[in-house]
Amino acid sequence: MIVFKDTGFTYDGESFVLKDLGLSLEKGSFTCILGGNGSGKSTLAKHINALLVPDEGSVSVLGLDTRDEQNTYLIRSNAGMVFQNPDDQLVASLIENDVAFGPENLGIPNPELRQRVTQALAEVGLQGFERHETSALSGGQKQRVAIAGVLAMDPQILILDEASAMLDPRGRKGLARVCAQLNQRGMTIVMITHFMEEAALADRVIVLQAGRAVLDGSPEEVLTQADGLEHLNLDVPFACKLSIELQKRGVPVKTHISEDALKEELCQLFLRA
Amino acid sequence: MPIVFEGVSYSYTAPAKPKDAKKPRIKAKEASIPGERPAWGNAPDALWAIHDIDFTLEDGDFLGIAGHTGSGKSTLIQHMNGLIHPTLGRVLIDGTDIADKKAASRIRGKVGLVFQYPEHQLFAANVYDDVAFGPRNLGLPPDEVDRCVRDALAQVSLDFDSLRTASPFELSGGQQRRVAFAGVLAMRPSTLILDEPVAGLDPATRNSFLNLIAELHRQGLTVVLVSHNMNDLARLCNRVLVLKEGQQFALGSPQEVFAHADELKAIGLGVPSAQGLANRLVAQGVPLGDISAALSPRRTAANPEGATKRLYDIESLADELAALYKAQPAAGAIQPEETVHEGQAGGPYA
Structure with missing residues (x-):
């Protein structure tokens, strides 16, 4: 569905932000992209909806080459993107107007337009908020409105570029839940984040460093590589850190990435009758 | 220089007018009109952004402030350097009520407030002028300003010679935030208030920033840290204040506060x-x-x-x-x- 082939990209013509990147993301997958500041995460994301096009190699989305300008329109209407700052991406003062902005631009006629807005708001858990003002929303709600705006365009791919970075824990959880639900209904999701708890939700985790994919695998495979992650300026999930500390002290637990799983194993260890 | 909150309440719909400090600042009737537009936050009938806050920030404290979005954290910290004044109650710094304009301007240099995403407020053409803006405004002579800038950049581990002429906008995000930090430190505050200072940074940059803040506290600064991250609060703070809908929900050592996991969860917060x-x-x-x-x-x-x-x-x-x-x-x-x-x-x- 999304294929990066030997992709290279440079902003200034000298240093490459992406280099020899080869990746293939399946339809219906939930991929999380991690990496320190300056590792090329956002640059990668912007290649998926042709905001940037590669200087070397190619990127194809839905089988369409992003370098061909004739494809740009189709690619952008199928790959929606949500950015970091909730205040930067709402365009209208009423929620329904904001969500309708995208599909309206696609030329969707009115009865269907209204239905799309209603449905998109329901999907992000904001049903009945049509007539509310966007300025009165919390950061988490604004991000959900931004997602609804993308959903109303009925895309196949949703890209979140650190969309939870400015949210509080509750807003972050709400956003993660919405993504997981959309993915279950078949949407392809690419999520860029610093938060390991979110990475644990994905079915594939890719770690970028200096524009290259250095780790790639299931969350269990990638997130348990404590030494590797610290080397890449990333956090290790709490459950994984504690598992490793326990192993060092001679307690035979597996290396977990989910706190629930670790808790279960500890309970079994200490509470077996 | 303890900062004392005495029954402080603030309403965005009926703010105090500092000029009339002598008169009662708000008619009681006015403050309690039900059904008015919400002052702030999530509760539709909340008129008070913060209500009846009563505590003392002691010298050398490392106070953490936690609370759900809209719980009044930002409103509260803006009282600490007189950016806004209580609608009811008073804030005393060193025993002086800072509703008085002169007193407020005297202490503003002593209480440094670093807003969220402070790098958004960088404005000068080079790092030196940006950091020097505060001390110059305090009316310090040029050689004194120069010393302030050098010290402040050293405190945030930025190299004075290589960066003084650089444009702050060409620096990396983490460096930009350090410059913004230095701009506050250059005023030589004795209290530093930080609103979500590590939001949006990657884990490595976050850690170096938190270590920097801990180091400033060790050097004797009183620090107030607003954060959603309970791990950071537990690790760094000696006291934690939890706000709920503008009211004091809990105040105590991290151990005391985080023992109440269920109650914190009920108001949308976690524990470490x-x-x-x-x-x-x-x-x-x-x-x-x-x-x-x-x-x-x-x-x-x-x-x-x-x-x-x-x-x-x-x-x-x-x-x-x-x-x-x-x-x-x-x-x-x-x-x-x-x-x-x-x-x-x-x-x-x-």
Whole structure:
């Protein structure tokens, strides 16, 4: 569905932000992209909806080459993107107007337009908020409105570029839940984040460093590589850190990435009758 | 220079006018009109952004402030350097009510406030002028300003010579934030208030920033840290203030505050990861912190309160779980590993 082939990209013509990147993301997958500041995460994301096009190699989305300008329109209407700052991406003062902005631009006629807005708001858990003002929303709600705006365009791919970075824990959880639900209904999701708890939700985790994919695998495979992650300026999930500390002290637990799983194993260890 | 909050309330719909400091600043009637537009936050009928806040920030404190979005954190900290004034009650700094304009301007240099995403406020053409803006405004002579800028950049580990002429906008995000920080430190504040100082930074940059803040506190600054990250608050602060809908929900040591995991969860906050897991294990009946119970054949009953006797971090939780494991009578099935790991098992029970 999304294929990066030997992709290279440079902003200034000298240093490459992406280099020899080869990746293939399946339809219906939930991929999380991690990496320190300056590792090329956002640059990668912007290649998926042709905001940037590669200087070397190619990127194809839905089988369409992003370098061909004739494809740009189709690619952008199928790959929606949500950015970091909730205040930067709402365009209208009423929620329904904001969500309708995208599909309206696609030329969707009115009865269907209204239905799309209603449905998109329901999907992000904001049903009945049509007539509310966007300025009165919390950061988490604004991000959900931004997602609804993308959903109303009925895309196949949703890209979140650190969309939870400015949210509080509750807003972050709400956003993660919405993504997981959309993915279950078949949407392809690419999520860029610093938060390991979110990475644990994905079915594939890719770690970028200096524009290259250095780790790639299931969350269990990638997130348990404590030494590797610290080397890449990333956090290790709490459950994984504690598992490793326990192993060092001679307690035979597996290396977990989910706190629930670790808790279960500890309970079994200490509470077996 | 303690900062004392005495019954401080603030309403965005009926703010105080500092000019009329002598008169009662708000008619009681006006403040309690029900059904008015919400002052702030999520509660539709909330008129008070903060209500009846009463505490003292002591010298040398490292105070954490936590609360759900809209709970009044930002409103509260803006009272600390007189950016806004209480609608009711008063804020005393060094015994002086800062509703008085002169007093407020005197202390503003002493209480440095670093807003969220402070790099958005960088404005000067080069790093030097940006950092020098504050001290110049305080009316300091040029050589004194120069010393302030040098010291402030050194405090945030930025190289004066290589960066003084650089445009702040060409620096990386982490460096930009350091410059913005230096701009506040250059005023030589004795109290530093930080609103979500590490939001949006990657983990490595975050850690170096938190270490920087801890170092400034060690050097004698009083620090107020607003954060959603309970791990950071537990690790750094000596006191934590939790706000709920503008009211004081809890104030105490991290240990006291984070013992109430369920109540915090109910208002949308978490507890530090290690403490959260410890609480859940205790709730299931794992006798954490109680080796003798582990030795008795009868398991202790599940403790639904989930309260632990201490505040855990990863190290101490791992230590106690390992101690429990070794104390378990039935755990002896596989013994030989013990000698291998003994050297690493530092901790109270090793």
